[in-house]
Amino acid sequence: TYDYFEKRNVPYVKPVPFFGQVLSFFTQGRHAVDVASEGYRMFRNTRISGVFTLRTPAYLVHDPTLYKQMATKDFDHFTDHVTDFRIETDPILARSLFFTNGAHWRQHRSGLSPAFTGSKMRSMFGLLSKSAGDAMGRLLVFAAGKPFTMELRDLYSRLGNDVMTSISFGVEVDSLTDRDNEFFLKGKRLAQIDGLPGLKFLMATTIPRVFHFFRLSGMYKDVNEFYTDAVARNIQLRETNRINRPDFIHLLLQARKNTLGAEKHEDEALQDAGFSTVKEHTLEQKMGEGKMNWADIDIAGAAASFFFGGIETTTTLLCFTSYELAVNPDIQERLRAEIDEQRESLADGRTPTYEVLQKMKYLDMVVSEALRRWTPLGLTNRKCTKNYTFTNTDGSQVTIERGQNISIPLKYFHLDEKFYPDPLRFDPERFADPNNINQDAYVPFGAGLRNCIGSRLALMQAKCILFYMLSNFIIKPDTKLTIPIVIDETSAGLNAKHGFWMNLVPRSA
Numbered sequence: 001t002y003d004y005f006e007k008r009n010v011p012y013v014k015p016v017p018f019f020g021q022v023l024s025f026f027t028q029g030r031h032a033v034d035v036a037s038e039g040y041r042m043f044r045n046t047r048i049s050g051v052f053t054l055r056t057p058a059y060l061v062h063d064p065t066l067y068k069q070m071a072t073k074d075f076d077h078f079t080d081h082v083t084d085f086r087i088e089t090d091p092i093l094a095r096s097l098f099f100t101n102g103a104h105w106r107q108h109r110s111g112l113s114p115a116f117t118g119s120k121m122r123s124m125f126g127l128l129s130k131s132a133g134d135a136m137g138r139l140l141v142f143a144a145g146k147p148f149t150m151e152l153r154d155l156y157s158r159l160g161n162d163v164m165t166s167i168s169f170g171v172e173v174d175s176l177t178d179r180d181n182e183f184f185l186k187g188k189r190l191a192q193i194d195g196l197p198g199l200k201f202l203m204a205t206t207i208p209r210v211f212h213f214f215r216l217s218g219m220y221k222d223v224n225e226f227y228t229d230a231v232a233r234n235i236q237l238r239e240t241n242r243i244n245r246p247d248f249i250h251l252l253l254q255a256r257k258n259t260l261g262a263e264k265h266e267d268e269a270l271q272d273a274g275f276s277t278v279k280e281h282t283l284e285q286k287m288g289e290g291k292m293n294w295a296d297i298d299i300a301g302a303a304a305s306f307f308f309g310g311i312e313t314t315t316t317l318l319c320f321t322s323y324e325l326a327v328n329p330d331i332q333e334r335l336r337a338e339i340d341e342q343r344e345s346l347a348d349g350r351t352p353t354y355e356v357l358q359k360m361k362y363l364d365m366v367v368s369e370a371l372r373r374w375t376p377l378g379l380t381n382r383k384c385t386k387n388y389t390f391t392n393t394d395g396s397q398v399t400i401e402r403g404q405n406i407s408i409p410l411k412y413f414h415l416d417e418k419f420y421p422d423p424l425r426f427d428p429e430r431f432a433d434p435n436n437i438n439q440d441a442y443v444p445f446g447a448g449l450r451n452c453i454g455s456r457l458a459l460m461q462a463k464c465i466l467f468y469m470l471s472n473f474i475i476k477p478d479t480k481l482t483i484p485i486v487i488d489e490t491s492a493g494l495n496a497k498h499g500f501w502m503n504l505v506p507r508s509a
């Protein structure tokens with residue numbers, strides 16, 4: 001087993017017998033993304049390296065151009081993600097876009113894509129902005145004109161939950177006041193990837209046979225039931241009362257009736273939610289594959305994947321952007337000046353529109369740099385679905401065999417000084433001229449046909465919340481904030497060990 005890479009002339013991280021690289025997760029106190037990307041630091045002159053998870057070999061891609069190629073031109077060889085959930089034990093996760101594979105993924109993705117176009121995002125933007133604006137109003141009342149201390153991860157995950165609940169289900173919740181509402185609590189359990197759920201995810205990825213043998217599930221039973229019931233009740237309510245609201249359930253019901261289309265002209269003008277927006281590729285229809293039949297449970301799976309994929313990541317982006325703004329007051333002031341200038345053009349001087357956010361160049365530079373410096377999803381993966389041969393840097397041929405797992409260290413591309421000089425410095429100026437950015441090595445939302453479906457939504461949401469925050473508050477580091485920030489190495493996502501404690505000073509104070 002352990003001579004797998006030697007035989008193939010691929011450099012690899014020497015495994016600990018039986019455990020492979022997995023032991024380091026538990027013994028070295030390093031972040032899972034860093035442990036999995038170890039080879040990237042060790043071997044500088046290769047396009048790929050090897051690693052063992054327990055006894056299973058897996059590849060780590062070092063060359064962003066190779067990843068782009070695998071994800072686009074040679075996509076047919078890498079159509080799947082690695083985690084394998086089963087419908088019998090994980091009815092929701094197995095139907096969610098991130099975890100579904102093969103023909104079902106193709107049908108699901110082409111069915112969902114028209115729900116994420118620029119024009120759909122614009123019509124949803126009113127709901128998003130209202131939800132964030134209402135929450136900001138409550139925060140101002142709470143402040144009563146005086147500075148106060150707040151942990152921003154908690155604040156942003158509550159705002160993110162409320163926005164997502166509104167644009168997915170058409171239900172308005174207020175998690176700042178009603179702190180234990182069911183959508184917030186279940187959403188938190190759904191997205192929990194630390195502790196026991198994290199271990200189960202790791203098992204489903206690395207030892208799927210053991211995972212399935214014991215009929216384990218990745219998601220809590222009550223969370224499955226919650227989303228299934230919430231969607232079924234919501235659909236029934238809409239159909240009985242003929243409710244028409246520009247949210248995801250509405251769009252998915254249109255998909256069910258085959259009436260969900262894309263408004264090509266409008267979309268062309270609205271494609272760009274910022275430099276980081278990824279391109280949506282057209283999936284070819286395969287012979288005999290047909291279209292997706294959207295049963296209620298498929299709609300529940302899609303909605304749950306938005307909560308699962310969208311809230312933690314967008315919250316992470318907002319937390320680290322706020323941290324950088326707090327420790328770099330000159331950048332914060334410049335961004336606030338841009339926001340204030342745009343506010344003058346707004347009817348009420350307060351509520352941002354989709355178009356206004358799209359126009360804001362410096363806001364986009366700040367967000368793009370935050371996604372680079374603090375990549376929310378530092379590692380993604382693919383499964384090889386058809387043997388694939390390419391030439392390595394030393395001229396040797398490498399063949400990745402069908403069934404092999406591949407990791408892509410997005411974080412390490414972004415922190416490589418080859419692509420970004422002085423990579424640990426937060427410097428929005430890098431994005432002043434997009435021509436200076438190596439597009440292959442800038443992949444916060446992944447690449448190719450299986451990239452993030454929600455990039456436009458994430459960017460518009462993060463920008464909208466930052467617009468409101470800086471319009472109303474000056475963000476200052478609180479005494480409880482650790483500078484430089486200390487990363488929580490035990491979290492499966494990207495988080496601060498001691499929290500994002502900030503002092504929010506109302507601008508009217």
Ligand code: HEM
Pocket residue numbers: 071081097098099109305306307309310311313314317375376377380381410443444445446447448449450451452453454455457458
């Ligand atoms: C800042 C926020 C976000 C970041 C950084 C992010 C990042 C990513 C990345 C890196 C991937 C994997 C791409 C690949 O394997 O090449 C992904 C996939 C995905 N994301 Fe996001 N994401 C964010 C927000 C969202 C939002 C708001 C949603 C939903 C509404 C979402 C839904 C998904 C889904 C469903 C997938 C799987 C796509 C597929 O397999 O076809 N994400 N995301």
